[in-house]
Amino acid sequence: MWLLTVDRNFDVMWNWDLKLIGELANIQEKILEEEKTNIRLVLGLYEALSNRDVDTVHRLLAPDIEWWFHGPPCHQQHMNQLLTGGDTDRDTTSQQQAFLFVPSNITAIGSTVLAEGFDQKRSVSWVHAWTVNTDGVITQIREYFNTSLTVARFENQGSSSSSSPSIPRSSSSSNKAIHWESKLSGESVPGLVLAI
Numbered sequence: 001m002w003l004l005t006v007d008r009n010f011d012v013m014w015n016w017d018l019k020l021i022g023e024l025a026n027i028q029e030k031i032l033e034e035e036k037t038n039i040r041l042v043l044g045l046y047e048a049l050s051n052r053d054v055d056t057v058h059r060l061l062a063p064d065i066e067w068w069f070h071g072p073p074c075h076q077q078h079m080n081q082l083l084t085g086g087d088t089d090r091d092t093t094s095q096q097q098a099f100l101f102v103p104s105n106i107t108a109i110g111s112t113v114l115a116e117g118f119d120q121k122r123s124v125s126w127v128h129a130w131t132v133n134t135d136g137v138i139t140q141i142r143e144y145f146n147t148s149l150t151v152a153r154f155e156n157q158g159s160s161s162s163s164s165p166s167i168p169r170s171s172s173s174s175n176k177a178i179h180w181e182s183k184l185s186g187e188s189v190p191g192l193v194l195a196i
Contacts, residue, residue, distance in 0.1 A: 035108035038132040042113040045130075045138065046101055049082050057083070062139045070192065071145025075099075075124060079143055101126070109179050112196055114151060118184045125184040129194055144182075148191040151180040 041060060048056035067083065069076050078099035099122075103115035113130045127149045131140035179196075 031110065035110065035113075037136070038108045038111065038113045038130075039106055041132060041136055041138070042115060042130050043103075043106065046103060046115070050100060050102075054085065060138055062133075062137050065138065066140040068140075068142045069145075070143070070147055071126075075126075075145040079128075079141065083141075101128070103128075105183065107180060109151060109153075109196060112151070114149075114180055116182050116184055125182070125189075127182050142194065144192065146189045147182075148189050149180075149182040149194060150191065151194045151196060153177050153179060153196055 045057065045060045047053075048060065061083065065083065067080065069080075079101070082101075099119065101115075101117060103117045105114075105116045107114050111132050111134075113132060115128045115130070116126070118125045124146055127144040127147065129142040129144075129149075129151070130138050133139050
């Protein structure tokens with residue numbers, strides 16, 4: 001009789017584990033679909049920016065988008081002018097000077113979409129980290145020029161308060177996972193870690 005009870009408990013546990021595995025698979029599938037949607041949205045933004053499609057740009061961006069820049073000041077105006085409409089002159093001189101953002105690598109980690117490219121003419125690499133909200137609107141851009149970027153997720157497993165971010169203090173109480181690293185920046189540029 002005792003063996004039957006053990007087997008019965010094992011069966012109940014096994015069924016629970018299968019249910020949990022199924023729920024986790026559904027969550028993972030939902031996350032992957034959300035990431036694909038976010039990538040399509042950001043690719044649509046790049047296309048709209050290159051075509052100077054102001055209506056689409058306005059539809060995709062929050063009116064109060066947060067923009068953050070790291071890199072040489074001479075490159076600070078490229079995306080800023082595109083996002084604010086400051087680069088609308090269509091004569092041939094300005095078209096030759098226009099900076100075209102063409103991503104060669106794009107990936108998503110949750111609501112953050114990372115795009116990276118290289119401008120051969122100016123010999124400059126760039127990385128954009130776009131944040132997309134649940135309504136499919138881009139609310140933030142972090143822009144990096146000639147900077148090697150590593151994206152990591154920091155989780156403090158020993159913290160009693162999960163509502164506030166914390167910096168890991170030791171490897172025993174925290175976990176850091178590197179999710180993405182820029183590939184086009186070269187070796188002689190500063191490196192930064194973007195924690196998400």
